[in-house]
Amino acid sequence: MQLALPPLPYPYEALEPYISRATLELHHCKHHKAYVEKTKTLAKEVRLADLPLELIIQQTARQDRHRALFNNAAQAWNHAFYWRSLQPGGGGAPDGEVAARIDRDLGGYESFATEFAAAATGQFGSGWAWLVLDSGKLAITTTANADTPIAHGQIPLLALDVWEHAYYLDYQNRRADYAEALVKHLLNWDFANQNLSRRRTVADATDRAAASQTAIPGA
Ligand code: MN3
Numbered sequence: 001m002q003l004a005l006p007p008l009p010y011p012y013e014a015l016e017p018y019i020s021r022a023t024l025e026l027h028h029c030k031h032h033k034a035y036v037e038k039t040k041t042l043a044k045e046v047r048l049a050d051l052p053l054e055l056i057i058q059q060t061a062r063q064d065r066h067r068a069l070f071n072n073a074a075q076a077w078n079h080a081f082y083w084r085s086l087q088p089g090g091g092g093a094p095d096g097e098v099a100a101r102i103d104r105d106l107g108g109y110e111s112f113a114t115e116f117a118a119a120a121t122g123q124f125g126s127g128w129a130w131l132v133l134d135s136g137k138l139a140i141t142t143t144a145n146a147d148t149p150i151a152h153g154q155i156p157l158l159a160l161d162v163w164e165h166a167y168y169l170d171y172q173n174r175r176a177d178y179a180e181a182l183v184k185h186l187l188n189w190d191f192a193n194q195n196l197s198r199r200r201t202v203a204d205a206t207d208r209a210a211a212s213q214t215a216i217p218g219a
């Protein structure tokens with residue numbers, strides 16, 4: 001079975017004091033688990049349960065008859081990505097390629113930090129803030145409800161959950177304080193750099209395949 005609740009990549013108390021153990025337990029063991037279970041049930045009904053989650057999402061995106069499956073599958077994927085977007089002792093300015101890209105595409109770290117927190121705070125209602133690679137450039141974006149960049153041809157590098165269940169126990173209605181705390185103290189830049197380099201490997205392989213195809217006479 002492909003669909004399963006992934007374990008958190010750190011203990012439940014590891015993100016304190018910025019995200020409490022109580023919030024993480026509820027968020028992972030109740031909310032995320034429910035999205036995974038519902039995805040399994042709905043995917044079985046339409047015989048998609050053996051597909052990887054990414055393919056279920058891509059095959060159900062923007063199809064009214066599959067809306068419930070898309071919503072649950074996208075939430076299952078988004079949450080697994082969100083846990084890995086955070087780490088104890090994270091946040092602050094990045095290093096590596098993502099730092100160079102932020103300087104080039106987003107005007108530097110300070111401007112990223114301000115705009116990313118503002119995007120998270122300004123998303124109306126439930127949704128997500130993202131750092132993505134879009135047509136070869138970094139961008140800050142938001143999605144509403146369950147929607148996810150992987151349904152729109154973008155490559156996510158980092159995610160921030162702005163549904164109330166992500167912060168209400170710890171911050172009540174102060175979403176801006178939650179966003180600022182995560183940007184300063186928890187964002188996992190190693191994960192962002194891994195996502196960038198994985199993407200480059202895929203792009204390079206595609207370029208090589210295209211180059212070798214054009215090199216075959218008569219092909
Ligand atoms: Mn959530």
